Amino acid sequence: MNKYNICLLKGDGIGPEIVNEAVKVLDCVADKYGFQVNYDEALLGGSAIDAKGTPLPQETIDKCKASDSVLLGAVGGPKWDKLPGKERPEAGLLGIRGALGLFANLRPAVIFEPLKSASPLKDEIIGDKLDVMVVRELTGGIYFGKRGRREADGEVEAYDTEQYKVSEIKRIAKVAFEMAMKRNKKLTSVDKANVLEASRLWRETVIEMSKDYPEVELNHLYVDNTAMQLVINPGQFDVILTNNIFGDILSDEASMISGSIGMLASASLSDSSLGLYEPIHGSAPDIAGQNIANPLATILSVAMMLKYSLNEPKAAEAIENAVNKVLAENRTPDIYEEGKNKVTCSEMGDLVCKAL
């Protein structure tokens, strides 16, 4: 029997409650598909600051590295917002990405058929379906370049450095090309090559690599144009490949267009099979501890984990199907619609288990 060690980073706000439901579901599929899961827990973000005085204790890095995969709830909250940059919960998130080498962030923006009416876009704009995969570079660019303050012309200047090496572009482009091959063989690389040097190197490198993927239809869009196209014609996109900062902005925009932000999962992958999986929504401190949060994005993050890190694609599919089935009748408050059952966070977890 296959055994997997999963490190849980429950985090802050609604993090603990949604991770608990995801664990419930993971245990159910493990039973059904004949594998075993052992859990360890570690602190990240605000909870780590409170307990250890730092958002990313060394112990957390060690535990994550020793695991087969990591499941994260969410980090952050107003309690820690006044701390200086490096001591904030977000620094823990950036730190763990760097420490585990999680250079590839996959953010699917999909519309769940039963939730179609939740999209802010008109039906004729959405068309038949929306199913975009944003592949965001996650350990390079302006997030990790040199930054600081200096004197310039007798006053203070602050700076950050956007930077990409060819090898960094290549490895993330490879993920995107492979992803496109498994999907509709359409890849849109997004940059600002009409202004930025790092974008020009990005574009050259992607074009160079495209020779290895003759079946993939590749096009290039500027980031400003992409922000527009997502709003007026999201159906044109299959896989979007972009850098760290543009990916941050565009993946959030794309997820909102789906109208299903409480439903969207994400995967952050490294060179090895170790990955980190998390819902794309935040820690929602305002509703924490009330058992009303939507655990489905975290449950679907477990499905991504099964697919990308644990090589249990059948179990992954079973979760996705179960979620779709449960959604037809049952809703947490954030996605509630008249005529459906209103359920709590833990009831939603139970329902997915039952549907499995």
Add this chain to the structure above:
Amino acid sequence: MNKYNICLLKGDGIGPEIVNEAVKVLDCVADKYGFQVNYDEALLGGSAIDAKGTPLPQETIDKCKASDSVLLGAVGGPKWDKLPGKERPEAGLLGIRGALGLFANLRPAVIFEPLKSASPLKDEIIGDKLDVMVVRELTGGIYFGKRGRREADGEVEAYDTEQYKVSEIKRIAKVAFEMAMKRNKKLTSVDKANVLEASRLWRETVIEMSKDYPEVELNHLYVDNTAMQLVINPGQFDVILTNNIFGDILSDEASMISGSIGMLASASLSDSSLGLYEPIHGSAPDIAGQNIANPLATILSVAMMLKYSLNEPKAAEAIENAVNKVLAENRTPDIYEEGKNKVTCSEMGDLVCKAL
């Protein structure tokens, strides 16, 4: 009688035809409101490359500086897309912004009542109206920081520098605060202060300045969150203040949400009254020379020029009213709707003159 010298940069693609209509309208209001306009012309972008071998000839800078204000059509086209970065039409645009010190870019995103149905967003998302003013810093940040290629770990690395000095942030923030005072006294400053040092200085400086504007309600949003909020609740925004690159992305997203991209004007202002006015849409080479382009964004750019550079607010308002009146019945192909008159570019110019 007041006399104004206007430098026309007709540019490429549909640039010449839309500028011609805007000039027609400017001459009409000049007659009506008792001022005189003299025109000079200069080359920018592709047309300058073809004639002079550079996208921004010195003569163009000189002519612009000698004028009271500049009206630009649009630059760029596939013909020049293969040239290296510094020789492309876009370099002319960035160059003229720098040369004239046009640090403040104002991009209104409004929905024109008769065009309301053109927004890709659902009616209940748009609500009563959309009227957002994006104030984008235009001569600093990553657009003008040091960039290049270097060796790093034995391979090629490309880099760009995001950078802001306190004085640069102050002068653009001042424009935004003043704008908010004239509008609904609500200002949203957009940054990525949880990651970028330049954003942290941006936020500190804006907070510091807000003490001089106690009546303005100021809030801060991260750029990724703003990209989301524009899609699900654009009505929450009045004035958005942001840096060069975020402003590029967000103003395009906002304009698309209005559904009226063929209608949107922009102003780029300097320390003096000299400004550059242009439609936000591009040069549309595919329809150039066919007399079917929509000249209204350029005509409305003239209205902005009258308001911000020439201090002729009544003439500005007259143009805006005339455009609204004409729109009720008449449409160029890009905004055509059944039951309306389909008109050409030059007919649209004539109609606005007649409505004045």
